[in-house]
Amino acid sequence: MSQKVAVIRKEHFNAAHRLFNPQWDEAKNAAVFGKCAFPNYHGHNYELEVKVTGVPDSETGYVINLKLLSELIKEEIHARFDHKNLNLDTNEFKNLIPTAENIVVVIYNLLRPRIDKNKELQIRLYETAKNFVEFPVL
Numbered sequence: 360m361s362q363k364v365a366v367i368r369k370e371h372f373n374a375a376h377r378l379f380n381p382q383w384d385e386a387k388n389a390a391v392f393g394k395c396a397f398p399n400y401h402g403h404n405y406e407l408e409v410k411v412t413g414v415p416d417s418e419t420g421y422v423i424n425l426k427l428l429s430e431l432i433k434e435e436i437h438a439r440f441d442h443k444n445l446n447l448d449t450n451e452f453k454n455l456i457p458t459a460e461n462i463v464v465v466i467y468n469l470l471r472p473r474i475d476k477n478k479e480l481q482i483r484l485y486e487t488a489k490n491f492v493e494f495p496v497l
Contacts, residue, residue, distance in 0.1 A: 363479075365412040366421075368428045372441035375402040376457040379446075400444060405462075406485035407436065409470065413478035423478065435469040459486040463494040 377400045378392040388396040395401065409432055411423045443449055445457040451465045463484040474480050485491040 362416055363412050364415055365410050366423060366425060367408050367410045368425055368432060370407045370429065370432045370437065371405060371406050372407065372437050373402060374440050374443050374445050375400045376445040376452070377401070377418075378456055378458060380456060400446070403486050406491075407432070407466070408485075410481040410483065410484040411474060411478050412481070413475070423474070431470060431473050435473065436466055439469070457492070459484055459490065459492045460494075463492045467494050480482050 378395040379388050379398075382390070384398075385390070409428060411428065412477075413422045415422050431451070440449060445452045445462070453463070455461050455465075463482050466484065467480065467482045468480070471480055479497070481493060481495060481497055483491055483493045
């Protein structure tokens, strides 16, 4: 087969965060980020979709082994972010506001080196049932 196929693995993690720019005062943070800037943090049940696109292997029929992909996500994302305060407990967000936009780019950058460079990778992250982000935009 020489046609591309996309496979998608869905996982989830739970994490707390606060949207807050330390260069601003409380009033400006509240005006820009609203309730998300409250000082005691808040949490989300993030839904994550990892999409890998490529030509299926002629011997296995796989674009990527989904069991392997699940293990990569657990190692790189779940172990790092699940049940953590993203602002306080992770190196990735010590100096980066953990917006959904920033989180999705961080996840992409963690997974990209572990996925065959000949495969396309796209990440979709649902912060709520109604709000999600994608990276990269294809």
